[in-house]
Amino acid sequence: MVKSDFVDALSDPTRALLEFYDASGDIDAFPAKVAAHFANIFASKDAFSEIPTIHTVDPRENDRRLVSFRAMIQDTSPSPEMYLAKRSGGRCGGWGLADDAASDDAASDDDLDYADLRENTVMWAVGVPGESDWVSSEIDATDAPRSTPLPESHPFKFPVPGAPHLGVQVKVYDTSRADLLKSTDLVTLVGILTMEIMTSESESPNAIAVPTLHVLFSRPIPPTVVPRVFPYSSSTITFERLRDQLISWIADEGLAGDKEAAEWILLNIIAKVQSRTPPLLPLSLTLSKFPPPPASASPTPRLSAVLAHLLPIVVTLPLSLDVLNNSSFSPESKNEDLHSGRLQLPRGSVCVVTEGGVTEGGVFDRGLRNLRALQEVMSSQSLEYIFPFSRFAFETDIAFLILSEGRKSTFFQTNANVQLRPNKAGELYGEVKEPSPETLAMFRDLVGGAKIGNVTIGESVAEYIQEDFVAERKTAATPAEAVTSDDLIHRMMVTRLLTLSLHETEVTTDIWERTKAMEAARRARLT
Known part of the structure; x- marks a missing residue:
């Protein structure tokens, strides 16, 4: 030049x-x-x-x-x-x-x-x-x-x-x-x-x-917007300590101290489309038993602000009857001009959906179409664009986190439901305390790097997982308690994400066992 x-x-x-x-x-x-x-x-x-x-x-x-x-x-x-x-x-x-x-x-x-x-x-x-x-x-x-x-x-x-x-x-x-x-x-x-x-x-x-x-x-622009590397390395702190600090900060500032839920949030926000055939799609997560905001507090949960400190693109979608019935979630062409929809978001986005604003009343035709559109994006990572005489589905890559007041989401089927168990009162809404700029930068490196990483499963580990799955099916006390092929697919999804969150490039038997323990703890909360 x-x-x-x-x-x-x-x-x-x-x-x-x-x-x-x-x-x-x-x-x-x-x-x-x-x-x-x-x-x-x-x-x-x-x-x-x-x-x-x-x-x-x-x-x-x-x-x-x-x-x-x-x-x-x-x-x-x-x-x-x-x-x-x-x-x-x-x-x-x-x-x-x-x-x-x-x-x-x-x-x-x-x-x-x-x-x-x-x-x-x-x-x-x-x-x-x-x-x-x-x-x-x-x-x-x-x-x-x-x-x-x-x-x-x-x-x-x-x-x-x-x-x-x-x-x-x-x-x-x-x-x-x-x-x-x-x-x-x-x-x-x-x-x-x-x-x-x-x-x-x-x-x-x-x-x-x-x-x-x-x-x-x-x-x-990469999905992480700011370029990141995988795996992460630092000369100032061990990775295990940094990851623990990140989970503790998410828990303390966004989840009233619930570290188990915070680890699931970490897996949720690093998820991405890894394959379309076969479908390896982002982990959609419901965080249930999430209390509504006090009358004097901001309706936006602190968790949204926590994620915005970590991630380049975070959109909070506050569901209410007005939003459902009077807005559009899918892009629609009107008078030869494409009107955007609330789900027309770039790849790599994290969408936090709050259900607390939905009160008694009717969900009408547009509202039902909006709910179906959101479920379809979660389930298949594709969004319909509506034109006067046709509809076209475009691929998406959005991670969804549903905050629900009940024991499960009122409207959506997600890959996992984690019940919130806060150990501090009144700390789900309000101002967020940031860590030092240096620590926050390392948190972003960890999260962003995990989002672009890829992991493999060696032959010996794959064989171990298969044998473990067969053995678990045989030892089930009743047919209803037996793990299914869907359970195996879900565990493999979580295992890959757990491996990425650890900035490891290959699944190990220890990570598989850790996944099983996380799943058992998650299910125990629900019962």
């Missing part, structure tokens, strides 16, 4: 783009060359950190600034846009530049060469829903203050109603890369920020300008 390229791209991306076009020529290959060229300029971590985030720039006052946007792709359905790839005099078009072609001295309908028309891909992207506060401070190195938030023009395209967020029209010129972007994908988009009328509303007399990002290049 030439230093002048970096300075020019950062200070005046439009000029840098025009100069690169003059040196490149071919309009067909140019979009791919642009992506490679600018990605190379900002390839290093230090160079990339110099790009201001979209939240620090107001496009109403600073037009055509270079920005980065950590985003979730919300809608890929808008029609492609035609743009003039080569303006009069052979100048570069696209990236918002073709818009002023009509003002060119030589530009007219007679001069327009239709062979120079190309398509870009138009999408709608939103800030990452449920992103924890600490993520931006860890990733975004810039110290620039945030600009005044733009009025949100399309709030129905964000999955968390009422939450502050930024929605942006995105135009991608390298269509081969655009084809790889799917709904709920996490991606960092780098491009030139403007204010433009939405392409889909260009014919409407009531259309308003929205933030529009003309993408130069993009980077995928």
